[in-house]
Amino acid sequence: MLPKSEADSVRDNLLERITPTTDVIVSRFGSALDAASISELEAQLQQDAIQHGEEVFFPSLALLSAAGNIGLSREGLLAKLDLEQLAQLWETAFDLRSDALQLALTRILRFAASQNAKVSNITLLDGDPHNCGNRPVAFVLAFSNQKARYVYKPVPATTHNIYDVVATRVCADLDIRPISAPVLYDGGDYCIRSFVPSRNRLSSDDLSRYYYAFGALIAVAMLLEMTDLHFENIVVYGDAPVMIDTEFVLPPKDPRRAKWSFVTSGLFAHEISPLNQVSEYSKIKGRIQREHSHYRYRFARAEVYDLHIARDLEGNATKPNGFSNLIEQGARDASRIIKKRSSDILEACDPWLGERFSCRQLLRNTSLYKIMQMRLWAPSPMRFADREEHVRAILHRGRSLHTSGLGSTQIEHLVERELVALRRGDIPYFWADSSNTLFDSDVIVARGFGKGLAKDRLRTRLARMVGRNPSFKLKSVFSSQMQLQERR
Numbered sequence: 001m002l003p004k005s006e007a008d009s010v011r012d013n014l015l016e017r018i019t020p021t022t023d024v025i026v027s028r029f030g031s032a033l034d035a036a037s038i039s040e041l042e043a044q045l046q047q048d049a050i051q052h053g054e055e056v057f058f059p060s061l062a063l064l065s066a067a068g069n070i071g072l073s074r075e076g077l078l079a080k081l082d083l084e085q086l087a088q089l090w091e092t093a094f095d096l097r098s099d100a101l102q103l104a105l106t107r108i109l110r111f112a113a114s115q116n117a118k119v120s121n122i123t124l125l126d127g128d129p130h131n132c133g134n135r136p137v138a139f140v141l142a143f144s145n146q147k148a149r150y151v152y153k154p155v156p157a158t159t160h161n162i163y164d165v166v167a168t169r170v171c172a173d174l175d176i177r178p179i180s181a182p183v184l185y186d187g188g189d190y191c192i193r194s195f196v197p198s199r200n201r202l203s204s205d206d207l208s209r210y211y212y213a214f215g216a217l218i219a220v221a222m223l224l225e226m227t228d229l230h231f232e233n234i235v236v237y238g239d240a241p242v243m244i245d246t247e248f249v250l251p252p253k254d255p256r257r258a259k260w261s262f263v264t265s266g267l268f269a270h271e272i273s274p275l276n277q278v279s280e281y282s283k284i285k286g287r288i289q290r291e292h293s294h295y296r297y298r299f300a301r302a303e304v305y306d307l308h309i310a311r312d313l314e315g316n317a318t319k320p321n322g323f324s325n326l327i328e329q330g331a332r333d334a335s336r337i338i339k340k341r342s343s344d345i346l347e348a349c350d351p352w353l354g355e356r357f358s359c360r361q362l363l364r365n366t367s368l369y370k371i372m373q374m375r376l377w378a379p380s381p382m383r384f385a386d387r388e389e390h391v392r393a394i395l396h397r398g399r400s401l402h403t404s405g406l407g408s409t410q411i412e413h414l415v416e417r418e419l420v421a422l423r424r425g426d427i428p429y430f431w432a433d434s435s436n437t438l439f440d441s442d443v444i445v446a447r448g449f450g451k452g453l454a455k456d457r458l459r460t461r462l463a464r465m466v467g468r469n470p471s472f473k474l475k476s477v478f479s480s481q482m483q484l485q486e487r488r
Helices: 004-029 035-065 074-080 083-114 158-174 204-224 320-340 342-352 366-377 384-397 408-423 454-467 475-487
Strands: 118-124 137-142 147-153 183-186 191-194 234-237 240-243 280-291 294-304 358-361 430-433 438-440 443-446
Touching (some): 004 083, 035 118, 035 366, 083 118, 083 137, 083 147, 083 191, 158 240, 158 320, 204 454, 320 342, 366 384, 366 408, 384 408, 408 443
Antiparallel strands (some): 137 147, 183 191, 234 240, 280 294, 438 443
């Protein structure tokens, strides 16, 4: 545990370090934003800097605080702990996140000007930073007669456009609410979309329509071999499940990697499934909790998240196995629409299937990356270089289904890029282009990461759906999932 006075001193030092940067943001954007927005933005930037500072510094500081109790010399520990290097890593992370925020604000204000609107209520959304501190940013545009909320996403819109093409055609023909939030502005390496709020108190009729629409979403996901469809990426918006993150579409093929399935997609992976109607999840994140006159450092915290939970009008979470027939029917009906409109779908997707195509690749579980990042900050062993070698060894040994097929040189390069991201406070982010070359930002990690063109993969998937009836026997999946949920 760390004494409160020492913890407060660290916080004050962090705030002192970031003050010049927040002053720059105020001077640069103060004329374009109202005073309330600037003040709130400053507070959010400070909170983000302090939170990351807690993750980086507090394990070492807590050890220093406990030195006397465990028979160690505080001075001896200070000589061994790489606090100066940790400070440099924290400063680098903060500078990168600040630069990413300023770029986001510049783009948001440019979009607002094109719409003749004023920007307010800017919110740094909770999420893992990628590619030098980039994260989504929510904001409100005030027009002459109304307000609307939007999301800036620092990723290409390619895969979302492909999903939107299929989803909008399916929903229009089935006469159901859209299950996609369309891209309003495509900036190449970023996009702006409408913000999707959660509206999850539903009547009996709305619940029936919701689960029917979920079946349609399953059919679209099956066609596009979408993955990462966990509970945080699907929001209950009235009688429709809306997909808000669609970065994993038509991935490169390789027989040595895991094939797509309802489980590998995340849709029916028990712990992360959006159909798993449980509201509390533990996220791996370093946090400080106050206990009387001390602060205690913990590696995990429980976070309530229920945007994916379809509730009845009394607020009770529903059990999807009671709607399995509707979900199956929605999937079958959507599959029929996809078959009927296969040529139209292929033609409409064509602009994003050529050289512009890019698809994110999740090579390892995000939780593993977060644990490895915490290992870099925790002073065991005490020298940062020794901890980094420990993490490097774990990443080398920890092959996954998605890294199968990479040669030893490619794995070496991959691990080095992972460590670069972890050191700067990011969660590693990889993507593949139309030639199936694997990248980290603009750095090539591996060539020949898969086979075939995205257009050929979509054409093959469409042909399979046209040639036979996909199997949507979901009752047994629901049954096993509900049993796991009840045991939990």
